[in-house]
Amino acid sequence: MAEAKTQPTDEDPAGFLDRIEDPQRRADSHAVLAMMRQASGAPAVMWGPAIVGFGRYRLTYANGRTGDWPIIGFSPRKNDLTLYLSSDYEGHAGLMARLGKHKASKACLYLKRLADVDLTVLETLIRRSVETMAPRRVDR
DSSP states (O other): OOOOSOOBOSOOHHHHHHTOSSHHHHHHHHHHHHHHHHHHOSOEEEETTTEEEESOEEEEOTTSOEEEEOSEEEEEOSSOEEEEOOOOSTTHHHHHHHHBSOEEOSSEEEESOGGGBOHHHHHHHHHHHHHHHGGGBOOO
């Protein structure tokens, strides 16, 4: 069975973020790095060429194969800062309603810039995601 395409790498996440051309996206990315490191208690690890992840859990794909994935993470994409967070907890919808300007899908939160959102609410979303994923962690 083939391995998952996105795997942890040895690249330095801070170095990756330092190469972001847009100064606002670079500053926002470093701020999210600090929030996620604090909430997860895990070091930042590059997953593939563009995802900064924290912690690790084992997941089973629809085709039955398994692989590891970060418990939380983000990617500073060109159009959005994409955060990978769990939404599977009570109170998530209320927090999202208070967050500010954003887009979302089931597991992704898309932000143009941190100035558009309430940082206290964002930190709570990150922390609650970590707490939700804690029982599934395999990196401790």
